[in-house]
Amino acid sequence: MNSEDDSAQSGGVRAVSTQRVLLVDDVPANNQLLRAYLQSLDCDVSSAGSGEEALEAAFQSPPDLVLLDAQMPGMDGFEVCRRLKASAVCRLTPVVMVTSLTAVEDRVKALEAGADDFLSKPVDRVELVTRAQTLLRLKATYDRLEDSQQVILTLARTVEAKDKYTEAHTARVAASSEALARCAGLKGADLESIAFGAAVHDIGKLGIPDAVLLKPGPLNVDEWLIMRQHPLIGAEIVRPLRNAGALSAIIRHHHERVDGTGYPDRLRGKEIPLTARIVAICDGYDAMVSDRPYRRGRSRQEAVDVLRDGAGTHWDADLVDEFIGSVLDRRRLRAV
Known part of the structure; x- marks a missing residue:
């Protein structure tokens, strides 16, 4: 997996508040293009070249947004999406299918797998950045609410204590x-x-x-x-x-x-x-x-x-x- 931190401080330490975006496509040029489009956002961008590599990366360091190609050899994007959404660590991570597929049944299949949004190839830079910003804000809200839930659980345990x-x-x-x-x-x-x-x-x-x-x-x-x-x-x-x-x-x-x-x-x-x-x-x-x-x-x-x-x-x-x-x-x- 390749990674890049556009907002890293000297020494390569990632700021705690910086969100992560994971790009998944078996064609390196596609990942490079999306990475270039996302340079204006304050986020870490990493990439994976296969479904298996994407799952390993996501479970090891959960991303805040996944841009996922639907058609890949081996494990396709639909199966990757299903597995991400079935996991405890990534179930709230927004997943955007980036695909050249246009048939209604393909979009239905993606929704059934848990995809949150679609982007059609060729990807428009403005549309990509706008959707990424929106979904990253949504994920930040989820994270704050998850933190609140943990506080509530801790408070409940103080009653027992x-x-x-x-x-x-x-x-x-x-x-x-x-x-x-x-x-x-x-x-x-x-x-x-x-x-x-x-x-x-x-x-x-x-x-x-x-x-x-x-x-x-x-x-x-x-x-x-x-x-x-x-x-x-x-x-x-x-x-x-x-x-x-x-x-x-x-x-x-x-x-x-x-x-x-x-x-x-x-x-x-x-x-x-x-x-x-x-x-x-x-x-x-x-x-x-x-x-x-x-x-x-x-x-x-x-x-x-x-x-x-x-x-x-x-x-x-x-x-x-x-x-x-x-x-x-x-x-x-x-x-x-």
Whole structure:
């Protein structure tokens, strides 16, 4: 792979803020032409001559934009795009197909592979620079939001760190929620949302006074009114994130009950988002089997009995059956 840093300082050290563009074409002259067109942008430009070389380069040092030729010997651009978008490190990287293909079916194929945009050969310099600038700004926004998401996760973990009795609670709830979501047929981005949402479902407890949050005994009526504010506080905390809608559905509604007696909105049945119904079961089970300052955790069977008794009133009956029959049984088999 060839690389060039137009904005490097002496010594060849790349500025941390400089974005990376990866050019992928089996014809070196095409890469050289695009590199020349991009000289006006403050970015690192590197190139790869094959699909395999492009994937190796992208996974080793994730780019902020990929300009990808569709027709290459060996692994073509469509397959490269699919693999980039399927990877955790490059799934948000914009990919532009640079191609001489004009048929509608080829463009549909590129979109199905995950391409974000197209450029037709011969490439116009002004069009290339304009689109590259737009997509690099978009990627920078994604990166800022990803950073915000990591901050939210760290904050959620500080809630657990306050109380040794709830340590690792959210990690267990996230793992079991993802497993139950798979059983319920959720896929792709929905699985990612529920795993992250379950991990931060109690982040609103940051706004609850320690005197209430860490009280070594049952809460009184006034304290419960304070504690019940945490879903609303949590939904507000995650509002700036790009997937705030999916996260808020979990955080705000994981204490709703299917009979309509939960909080904060007294939703009932299918009015409660599926993701919140899933997390509610996993959260409830883990809370029951965990020790608290004022009680010992219940046994697995005791917790299962409570779930069954509450199926159809507290929790979604079908999901309770799936949780007991699939998620818990798999966990027990792994422990044997």
